[in-house]
Amino acid sequence: MKAKFNTALWLILLFLNQVLFAQSQSKTVDQRVDSVMQLMTLDEKIGQLNQYSDDWTATGPVTVDNDKTRQVRNGQVGSMLNCKGTDRTRWWQEAAMKSRLKIPLLFGQDVVHGYKTTFPIPLAESCSWDLDAMTLSSRVAATEASAGGIHWTFAPMVDIARDPRWGRVMEGAGEDPYLGSMIAAARVKGFQGNKLGDVNSVMACAKHFAAYGAAIGGRDYNTVDMSNQLLWEVYLPPFKAAVDAGVATFMNSFNVLNGIPATGNSYLQRDILKGKWDFEGFVVSDWNSIGEMITHGFAKNEEEAAFNAITAGSDMDMESRCYKKSLSQLVAGGKVPLALIDDAVRRILQKKFELGLFDDPFKYCNTEREQKELNNPEHAKIARDVAVRSIVLLKNQDNLLPLSKSIKTIAFIGPLVKAVKQNKGYWDVEVPGVDSNFIVSQWEGLQNKVGSKTKLLYAKGCEIEGSDKSGFDEAVQMAKQSDVVILSIGERRDMSGEAHSRSNLNIPGVQEDLLKELLATGKPVVVLINAGRPLVFNYTADNAPAILYTWWLGSEAGNAIADILFGDYNPSAKLTISFPLSVGQIPVYYNHLNTGRPVTSNMGNTSSYIDSPVNPKYEFGYGLSYTNFEYSNLQLSKKKMSIDGKIVVSLTVSNTGKYAGEEIIQLYLRDLVGSISRPVKDLKDFAKIALKAGESKIVRFTIDKEKLSFYNQKLQWVAEPGEFELMIGASSSDIRLNSVFELVN
Numbered sequence: 136m137k138a139k140f141n142t143a144l145w146l147i148l149l150f151l152n153q154v155l156f157a158q159s160q161s162k163t164v165d166q167r168v169d170s171v172m173q174l175m176t177l178d179e180k181i182g183q184l185n186q187y188s189d190d191w192t193a194t195g196p197v198t199v200d201n202d203k204t205r206q207v208r209n210g211q212v213g214s215m216l217n218c219k220g221t222d223r224t225r226w227w228q229e230a231a232m233k234s235r236l237k238i239p240l241l242f243g244q245d246v247v248h249g250y251k252t253t254f255p256i257p258l259a260e261s262c263s264w265d266l267d268a269m270t271l272s273s274r275v276a277a278t279e280a281s282a283g284g285i286h287w288t289f290a291p292m293v294d295i296a297r298d299p300r301w302g303r304v305m306e307g308a309g310e311d312p313y314l315g316s317m318i319a320a321a322r323v324k325g326f327q328g329n330k331l332g333d334v335n336s337v338m339a340c341a342k343h344f345a346a347y348g349a350a351i352g353g354r355d356y357n358t359v360d361m362s363n364q365l366l367w368e369v370y371l372p373p374f375k376a377a378v379d380a381g382v383a384t385f386m387n388s389f390n391v392l393n394g395i396p397a398t399g400n401s402y403l404q405r406d407i408l409k410g411k412w413d414f415e416g417f418v419v420s421d422w423n424s425i426g427e428m429i430t431h432g433f434a435k436n437e438e439e440a441a442f443n444a445i446t447a448g449s450d451m452d453m454e455s456r457c458y459k460k461s462l463s464q465l466v467a468g469g470k471v472p473l474a475l476i477d478d479a480v481r482r483i484l485q486k487k488f489e490l491g492l493f494d495d496p497f498k499y500c501n502t503e504r505e506q507k508e509l510n511n512p513e514h515a516k517i518a519r520d521v522a523v524r525s526i527v528l529l530k531n532q533d534n535l536l537p538l539s540k541s542i543k544t545i546a547f548i549g550p551l552v553k554a555v556k557q558n559k560g561y562w563d564v565e566v567p568g569v570d571s572n573f574i575v576s577q578w579e580g581l582q583n584k585v586g587s588k589t590k591l592l593y594a595k596g597c598e599i600e601g602s603d604k605s606g607f608d609e610a611v612q613m614a615k616q617s618d619v620v621i622l623s624i625g626e627r628r629d630m631s632g633e634a635h636s637r638s639n640l641n642i643p644g645v646q647e648d649l650l651k652e653l654l655a656t657g658k659p660v661v662v663l664i665n666a667g668r669p670l671v672f673n674y675t676a677d678n679a680p681a682i683l684y685t686w687w688l689g690s691e692a693g694n695a696i697a698d699i700l701f702g703d704y705n706p707s708a709k710l711t712i713s714f715p716l717s718v719g720q721i722p723v724y725y726n727h728l729n730t731g732r733p734v735t736s737n738m739g740n741t742s743s744y745i746d747s748p749v750n751p752k753y754e755f756g757y758g759l760s761y762t763n764f765e766y767s768n769l770q771l772s773k774k775k776m777s778i779d780g781k782i783v784v785s786l787t788v789s790n791t792g793k794y795a796g797e798e799i800i801q802l803y804l805r806d807l808v809g810s811i812s813r814p815v816k817d818l819k820d821f822a823k824i825a826l827k828a829g830e831s832k833i834v835r836f837t838i839d840k841e842k843l844s845f846y847n848q849k850l851q852w853v854a855e856p857g858e859f860e861l862m863i864g865a866s867s868s869d870i871r872l873n874s875v876f877e878l879v880n
């Protein structure tokens with residue numbers, strides 16, 4: 136009897152426990168946030184809005200402050216950046232657990248194109264036009280970063296850029312808003328995975344809000360001034376795509392937009408982001424961008440800078456200390472309503488709950504997982520696959536490429552052949568305790584590829600910069616002994632990236648002079664150009680028989696380049712940014728307006744230069760393959776479309792060459808007459824398909840009103856009746872098929 140009673144009692148207690156547990160879990164995030172906020176003092180709330188960099192590595196002007204640990208222990212810091220590794224992040228989190236309310240820290244890091252495993256720089260990756268590949272690379276980056284203690288990456292950078300003088304063009308997805316939007320969403324999906332709180336997921340951060348890439352003169356941090364129509368048409372769409380993809384955070388930008396610093400810009404952060412777009416995440420400032428409103432002449436002092444920023448919707452203060460110093464008296468003085476502070480704190484705490492940090496502040500501090508993920512051979516394979524998809528074949532005269540694997544002697548020449556870390560490009564992550572041995576140099580990649588029957592010769596030839604030609608003779612001697620020369624030239628990796636804008640885009644030093652000497656030997660020369668941006672290299676372009684734009688390809692650079700050189704992967708990448716013929720053409724981009732006197736007209740006086748063509752050296756969407764593709768049989772399901780109708784477009788694409796390959800088919804539209812002048816063409820869709828030699832496939836696109844719409848003078852998103860030209864291109868200027876249709880009322 137007694138036993139039965141005990142069993143019954145035990146079952147009742149178990150049931151009650153389940154109910155109570157379920158109730159604690161069923162408390163929504165908001166309820167849990169409320170329960171914490173009710174306990175917080177104003178000082179602790181302001182602490183959540185305060186972010187410091189760890190002093191070990193800084194990505195901005197360091198303000199050494201060895202009081203950070205005490206402030207963390209006092210609950211006066213909400214987030215740290217540049218703390219890497221499970222040991223370091225555990226140490227900081229343990230400090231936070233000494234605070235009164237034990238609110239966990241958020242750890243952020245610029246994991247822009249990989250954590251340990253390094254992927255091609257984002258601009259290179261964007262040339263793959265392969266959204267799945269970019270999602271996958273972001274997924275790997277998130278897996279490794281979260282294994283390294285990181286909760287939050289300051290990526291994807293989604294700034295549209297039409298000026299390759301700007302150093303940060305390397306960090307984005309080029310010049311087109313449609314493609315940039317698709318890539319923004321793909322990268323957010325990769326970083327954040329199915330949901331925040333999954334151990335392999337990190338918060339993503341759409342940056343830099345907004346229009347940072349339109350800095351005058353291509354000079355970083357410089358003034359941005361544009362019409363709201365251009366802002367909405369070109370620079371905002373990738374940010375909206377990130378919001379629609381569920382991005383957890385935004386970062387604002389250093390620049391003014393039409394005179395108002397983005398950090399203090401209510402139009403951007405309140406009206407658009409948190410208002411029209413109903414963004415529920417939080418906004419972090421860029422490094423000291425709140426304090427820099429004083430330098431902009433937009434704030435008298437730190438108190439006014441703090442007032443401007445919090446009022447405009449900047450939730451977290453990266454490194455300026457303006458919030459820590461001034462918000463308390465601004466609230467006490469009635470200048471800043473407590474509600475504004477509470478809104479910012481709520482947004483930040485919500486993310487900490489969603490990440491699971493309140494349940495387990497050390498959830499991402501697992502050293503076994505760190506060890507496993509950072510040495511995951513599968514990640515290297517993925518990096519190699521993404522890298523081969525990012526290499527653009529610019530020229531292949533007489534089908535010099537791919538090289539035969541039975542080739543006897545190769546002379547591999549140039550200052551980047553044996554470089555190791557250069558291959559990582561800018562915004563790589565220095566992972567604690569990890570050396571660079573895992574990076575495959577271009578030389579090593581060739582060694583891995585060729586058999587014992589192929590002899591490899593090496594000469595540096597010259598440095599990246601400088602006028603020293605003393606190495607030319609040795610290089611020429613090597614070339615003369617070879618069957619083919621591969622010349623690897625370009626920029627240094629830190630000649631692009633933040634605060635690294637250039638006023639001229641030439642290949643530095645005497646590298647093209649070296650090419651001239653090597654061509655004079657009569658040997659065939661394949662040129663690899665390594666850079667974080669479009670460069671101007673007309674001599675090379677006009678004289679070298681084969682050119683591969685290899686960007687900065689990351690930790691598998693050498694293997695990927697060798698795969699392409701020997702045809703183990705047929706290059707499929709296409710440019711996502713125009714390559715100017717000269718700096719004088721900048722800005723040069725494909726989706727320009729027609730003007731009243733286009734250069735194609737026979738007006739005599741046209742919109743042209745007296746000393747240069749107007750077309751770029753290589754256009755948006757350009758890239759070659761080892762095979763050929765033919766486009767045929769364009770069909771439209773109808774020629775008249777009602778506003779809520781659709782047109783199905785189909786065409787046949789055939790691989791008429793001898794290599795299997797992938798082709799990126801681009802659909803462009805032109806609104807022939809609009810209430811404002813419309814671009815001569817706009818990318819509205821694309822498809823990347825694989826075709827075996829001799830194979831054909833039918834490709835289909837759907838036109839709906841979304842693809843016909845634009846922001847009119849009143850900034851209304853409208854599709855206006857009238858005629859449209861439809862263009863199917865292998866690039867923005869290599870239009871293979873076209874047609875017209877009409878949108879009717």
Ligand code: GLC
Nearest residue numbers: 194195245289342421422633
């Ligand atoms: C830098 C960059 C920003 C980066 C931040 C933290 O100044 O502008 O993109 O995320 O500081 O490193």
